Amino acid sequence: MGTFVLVHGGGHGGWCYQPVARLLQAQGHLVYTPSLPGMAEHVHQLNADIDLEMHIDDVVNLLFYEDLHDVVLVGHSYGGMVITGVADRVPERVGHRIYLDAAYPSNGESLHEHAYENIEPQRQNIYTENGVELVMRPDPAFAGFFGITEPDLAKWTNERLSPQPWKCFSQKLFFKNEDAMRAIPESHLICSSTIPGRDMDLLRTRAQGRVWDIDTGHDLMLTEPEWVAETLMKVARKQPTN
Template sequence: MANYVLVAGARLGAWAWDEVAPHLRAAGHGAHPLTLSGLAEKQGVPAGQQTHVQDIVDEVERHDLHDVVLVGHSYSGIPVGQAAERIGDRLARVVFVDSNVPAEGESFVSAWPEGRATVEASIAGNGGFWPVVAAAHYEGEGLTEEQITRIVDGSTPHPGATLTEPAVLARPLGELPSTYIQCLLDDAAVDDDVAELLTSEHWRLVKMRTGHWPMFSQPRELARILLAEAGE
């Protein structure tokens, strides 16, 4: 039995996995959607980058999980990639869902050379939080109007420090058993750092013909891929 720890991207909480987790459980596995500090029902909890890493490690240790498949979507690939190194032999695999990946000493905004100043200014102008975005942000991503409304209504401002503080890696990320899920409607090609990691014998690429939020647009297909990555 695998144990999936599911971590959604910026502004989202455990609720984002409501249509994915039941498929994993129906196949006989554990599913543990996780809300990171400062988001959704944990609004008001102070959070930096390492807080989010520790949230994930604590979830694994609190439930004494083994054969763990850590799943990180979008922003959350950064703390998930760091946590994967810290749970030792409990880890079975990491799955990065159209996500950022951590790099030693680099932050989420480091990967935005042309937009970094805009993100940092937005955080500074919103009390230290990255604000939620309007429905138009989600158009062209394979989502229905109802799905977009659900995302917008459920989103909460994201703690800015988690986006600007650097990642800390104990060993090369390419050594971890990993799968990268590329959502083809989001971009035509993976980022250079992901492309380099995919040259590792420990990494593999899976493509989905949908947008950046597959847990909403194609939850059954995403669950099928997650099950396959755990050897189901």
């Protein structure tokens, strides 16, 4: 059985992986769904020091203190920045990187630079609360922004979305062990609507063809949890997913 660490994206928390985690656990897999510092149930701990590096360190610490090895590390959206940093910091603990409609940064790149068209509108709406610069102020329209159209699921999601410290999006990610990180196998599960903004040839080359897409909203772990869970398991078993 595999060990999965599922890292959420901006504005989310570990809660967004509930459906996928339950499906993986039902098959006997060990699953961790951490909420990053300042997010979800940790929102009361928001402070001006929270940034991308703190989020990376948080997952690195999880791998160390739980003594996890050969981890299938999954990142959604902004979580792609985090898992890339984690795999760069502790490549010896990561067995596979899976990018779930996620950011795929180059060395020295911030999420703001990497996904400018999506992040710049958030930057233009920065607000300050208790000394922390925040973006993604909770809004009833956000579930729709993430591609969730089913009313009950949209309501459930909107009730749980939380603001994101701007530093997480503006801080650049600098690699320390890029060769070791790149040597870790990677796979990409992509929403069809985001393909035009991606270098698909690069992804297919680096992932040795392990790139699959599905026509659904950006929050595919909520809109298509069965497909996501099954694909994650097949990737972890090193089986073809087609």
